[in-house]
Amino acid sequence: MDQPIRITAEPVDTYRCKFVLNTLVLPSALRRFTSAADAQGSPLAENIFAILGAGITEVVVSGNLVTVVKNNPAPWQEIGKTIGGAIRLAIAGAQPPIAPKLEAPPAAAEPVDDDVLYDRVAQLFDEQVNPMVARHGGRVDLIDVQEAVVMLRLGGGCQGCGMADVTLRQGIEAMLHQAIPEVKGIVDITDHAAGANPYFAAAKK
Amino acid sequence: MDLTVASERSSTFERAQPANLLTLDFGDPRGAAADVRRFARDHPIGGVVGVDDDTAVVAAAIAADLHLGVGNSESAALAARDKHVQRVTLAAAGVPVPRFSLHPLEEDAAGLAGRVAYPCVLKPLRLAASRGVIRADAQAEFVTARERLRRILEQPEVAKCGEWARQFLVEEFIPGPEVALEGLLVAGRLHVLALFDKPDPLDGPFFEETIYVTPSRLPLLEQGAVRQVAQDAVSALGLRDGPVHAELRVNERGPWLIELAARPIGGRCSAVMRFETREAGCGMREASLEELILRHALGLPLPSLERERRAAGVMMIPVPGAGVLREVRGVAEARAVPLVEEIAITAHPGQELVPWPEGFRYPGFIFARGETPAAVEAALRAAHGRLHFVLEPVRA
Numbered sequence: 001m002d003q004p005i006r007i008t009a010e011p012v013d014t015y016r017c018k019f020v021l022n023t024l025v026l027p028s029a030l031r032r033f034t035s036a037a038d039a040q041g042s043p044l045a046e047n048i049f050a051i052l053g054a055g056i057t058e059v060v061v062s063g064n065l066v067t068v069v070k071n072n073p074a075p076w077q078e079i080g081k082t083i084g085g086a087i088r089l090a091i092a093g094a095q096p097p098i099a100p101k102l103e104a105p106p107a108a109a110e111p112v113d114d115d116v117l118y119d120r121v122a123q124l125f126d127e128q129v130n131p132m133v134a135r136h137g138g139r140v141d142l143i144d145v146q147e148a149v150v151m152l153r154l155g156g157g158c159q160g161c162g163m164a165d166v167t168l169r170q171g172i173e174a175m176l177h178q179a180i181p182e183v184k185g186i187v188d189i190t191d192h193a194a195g196a197n198p199y200f201a202a203a204k205k
Numbered sequence: 206m207d208l209t210v211a212s213e214r215s216s217t218f219e220r221a222q223p224a225n226l227l228t229l230d231f232g233d234p235r236g237a238a239a240d241v242r243r244f245a246r247d248h249p250i251g252g253v254v255g256v257d258d259d260t261a262v263v264a265a266a267i268a269a270d271l272h273l274g275v276g277n278s279e280s281a282a283l284a285a286r287d288k289h290v291q292r293v294t295l296a297a298a299g300v301p302v303p304r305f306s307l308h309p310l311e312e313d314a315a316g317l318a319g320r321v322a323y324p325c326v327l328k329p330l331r332l333a334a335s336r337g338v339i340r341a342d343a344q345a346e347f348v349t350a351r352e353r354l355r356r357i358l359e360q361p362e363v364a365k366c367g368e369w370a371r372q373f374l375v376e377e378f379i380p381g382p383e384v385a386l387e388g389l390l391v392a393g394r395l396h397v398l399a400l401f402d403k404p405d406p407l408d409g410p411f412f413e414e415t416i417y418v419t420p421s422r423l424p425l426l427e428q429g430a431v432r433q434v435a436q437d438a439v440s441a442l443g444l445r446d447g448p449v450h451a452e453l454r455v456n457e458r459g460p461w462l463i464e465l466a467a468r469p470i471g472g473r474c475s476a477v478m479r480f481e482t483r484e485a486g487c488g489m490r491e492a493s494l495e496e497l498i499l500r501h502a503l504g505l506p507l508p509s510l511e512r513e514r515r516a517a518g519v520m521m522i523p524v525p526g527a528g529v530l531r532e533v534r535g536v537a538e539a540r541a542v543p544l545v546e547e548i549a550i551t552a553h554p555g556q557e558l559v560p561w562p563e564g565f566r567y568p569g570f571i572f573a574r575g576e577t578p579a580a581v582e583a584a585l586r587a588a589h590g591r592l593h594f595v596l597e598p599v600r601a
Binding site for chain 1: 208210212214216217218221222225226479490491493536537540546547548549550553554555556566572574
């Protein structure tokens with residue numbers, strides 16, 4: 001890789017942080033890892049799960065974003081650089097940082113079918129969520145559903161908006177939980193720093 | 206806990222999620238309180254927290270209307286909100302504040318310039334983040350500053366806010382280093398959560414903030430005097446509960462109360478504070494300022510109010526100039542500076558950056574943590590030195 005890898009950490013909250021890279025890690029796809037075993041074969045996720053004492057529970061990779069979830073309340077500032085180093089190490093390696101997703105063998109009794117959930121969430125987004133955010137010039141794209149967790153990306157007026165987190169938690173997440181209780185959570189993979197036309201400015205100060 | 210977020214402009218989800226989102230008129234605190242009373246019939250409210258100067262008054266009105274038990278009176282919140290009312294109240298109580306006088310915007314500037322003492326500071330009554338605050342050292346500067354302030358106060362989004370936008374204060378300039386005090390009031394007692402030094406001199410002519418570093422390097426005796434003045438000020442204003450952010454100057458005559466607000470530190474700066482607490486079953490953990498504020502508002506037990514042992518600091522990144530932001534270079538290099546923990550660029554590409562005194566938004570924040578305040582301050586400066594903001598001229 002010719003250009004130096006730049007990574008910017010954007011903590012969402014105590015337990016979730018997005019790492020924005022200046023290079024694509026996984027073009028046109030999304031992968032979610034929920035354990036070290038799950039990460040086997042994908043060095044980027046393997047490296048992050050291997051960070052001792054970090055309490056990593058989830059790694060989501062999409063485009064130039066790596067979203068990391070942990071159960072340890074320690075500030076992101078303490079392990080952010082370690083995670084950045086783990087990402088750089090994986091990208092510099094000979095092996096692809098993220099392995100292609102293998103088709104899962106048919107399960108005997110799937111408790112939740114992600115494909116069915118995807119269709120239901122997509123319908124909710126199309127019929128209810130997107131008409132609402134469109135009033136502020138916004139858009140919500142459903143990226144994927146994995147193990148009942150919804151991955152979405154905000155666009156237009158929602159990208160970089162100072163109220164994006166309120167929209168996400170008080171609006172979209174609440175609607176999802178009411179309409180589709182099987183949904184276990186949502187992951188926002190938006191690069192908010194790149195939002196060029198947010199409906200509300202990010203902060204006064 | 207269940208959360209309802211109130212805002213001045215309606216969320217597009219409000220009708221779909223009526224328990225989660227509420228639109229209130231922050232310009233009419235009593236009207237807002239009446240709306241919340243109706244809302245609370247279906248959705249009981251356990252506590253209310255304002256997040257800025259305006260909503261601190263609205264929160265006080267709501268807390269009083271709902272008899273929540275924890276909160277300030279509306280009159281106390283208003284006294285903190287309006288700089289003239291605050292000055293009058295504090296001066297009457299013997300709290301050291303700059304000499305001041307109130308003037309209508311229409312008053313003849315040249316005539317007034319001949320009567321005021323120099324150096325002085327022209328100050329709007331309610332704008333935040335030192336917007337519109339200008340120092341003048343002589344009559345000609347005063348006239349220029351008053352004209353500049355008039356243009357700010359006559360901007361439509363300011364002028365519509367009320368009669369206060371037709372007046373301004375002229376204050377004595379108080380020399381000396383400035384500190385910021387972050388506190389939590391519990392039943393009238395001020396708990397000082399952090400005392401920040403502001404190592405960059407704030408001598409004007411404009412008063413854009415830059416670095417905050419805690420713990421303070423002021424001598425302990427002076428720190429004690431600062432705490433006492435802040436306690437005296439909140440008592441004089443009648444504030445009882447919730448967050449307090451105060452700014453004081455210290456010189457050979459002692460501490461001077463420059464500003465006090467019944468709200469937490471602004472923007473993202475609260476992230477610089479962490480509190481260590483021990484919780485049953487969880488061992489040691491860290492609590493944020495927001496957690497302390499929410500717990501207090503809800504009447505829940507408060508964890509330790511002791512800030513972590515390490516030094517910490519934040520730089521509100523100065524506006525690099527007037528223009529439209531295209532990109533920010535050097536973020537990764539700035540993050541690589543030892544002790545730097547986060548670089549948060551909050552301005553977005555395409556955003557117009559407006560320098561002080563007309564401007565009031567910082568383009569971002571740098572956070573650092575280390576063993577000493579001096580090391581933290583050096584790290585903040587080094588990181589800032591690696592950032593390069595690419596601007597384009599503003600098109601007419």
